[in-house]
Amino acid sequence: MRGGWAWVGGCVASIVAAAAMGALGARVIPNRFDLAQEAGTTETYSLILEGDQAATETLRLYLGDWERREDGEHDWGIPVNGARWSADRTFAAGETFLIQYRVTGGSPETTVSGTLRTSSPQWTESVAGAGRLDGGAASTRAAAATIEATRRVDGDLVTLEVSCRAAFQGLVITETYSAPVSLAVVEAAAGAFDTVERSCTNWVAVAEAVVQVRPGEKREVAFVVTTPVDYEGSYWTALFVEAPAEIIEQGGTRVLSIPRTAIKIFVTAPGTESVTASVTAVSVLATAPLIVSASVLNSGNVEVVVTGIAEVIDRSGAVVRQMAIAEAKVLPGAARLLTASDASDAAALASGIYQVTVRLEYGGEGPVVGVRGFRVP
16 A cells, blocks of 8 residues: 555545455456466466456456465565565664675576665655676665665675665565566564565466456456476466556545456476475463464475364363364465464363363374463463
8 A cells, every 4th residue: 555645636635545456347267276287388278357347347467476474364565576675663863774685596687676665754765786686787866865775786695785864664675676586585684574485477478468358248368377397386476457546435535446356376386296384383372261373384385274173181181172273275385373262152261270282284194283381370
């Protein structure tokens, strides 16, 4: 979401822009592709766009990277061939810090560009300094920049030196490369460094970038997937279908709504799947009512679907509580935080010492288990 000012109806009005997932004025079939495709091959697939509006709809199609966060929410804002650094805190005037990451892939001529964006007040600047992986193609910044960042490239190590000229809240920095690369954080400077390690966005080519769909019409749109010769497991991307922006009234504010939906595309090399998971932590968040959380790590190379139960055992060994853990999907290399809670009419646990055992099924060889002791005062 971004804020700004625009002329609307002959006056200056505050406009908030938002990309509304799932609010598209057309049906998209299917909403997910699970493709089993051999390494080093090219295959063509298609989706259906069906008009369900009273007028012809013009739709834009494009590819983008995404991740699923630990809380299960989707993150659609990670740049393709790049990374996003973010920190939601207060930055002080005069503060400086370094962000470092390593780059693999690309070539010495591969270019890189970066932007900085603050939350409050809102400022946007470009990253200056080296603009290629060979350290050349330097770019400059405005002399009166309120916040500035300079990029240095030393071999495969990239350093961003950030200087704050004034106080502000919240900062997002994006780095985007002109060719497929892999980025790994070295120094995050107390921020979040997000990149998609198993992206297949560069493997996919969509036949049409703009499609017009008449009311009731079904349009078939093809896309081509070309896999590398040495990939294993699953890689993923999203094909976005976006309608034209529209201004709507919302609570006295004019909102610039950009309806779009995302079709997830998973590409998997048959016979190379590794299904591995573990429970890395179990916590008791509350005892009245009882709320238990468990963190599960997918250390395999394909998405897993996790379900399970949490059992509470007293000192005699009796199971005094059993709670279901709702089904959850976990991407390769990612963690997911799962919770289980008492039924609303469950009696409170008596004072004493207990053990909670979390048992999760994930499609591998047997369940994974995590245990935590706790006391009810």
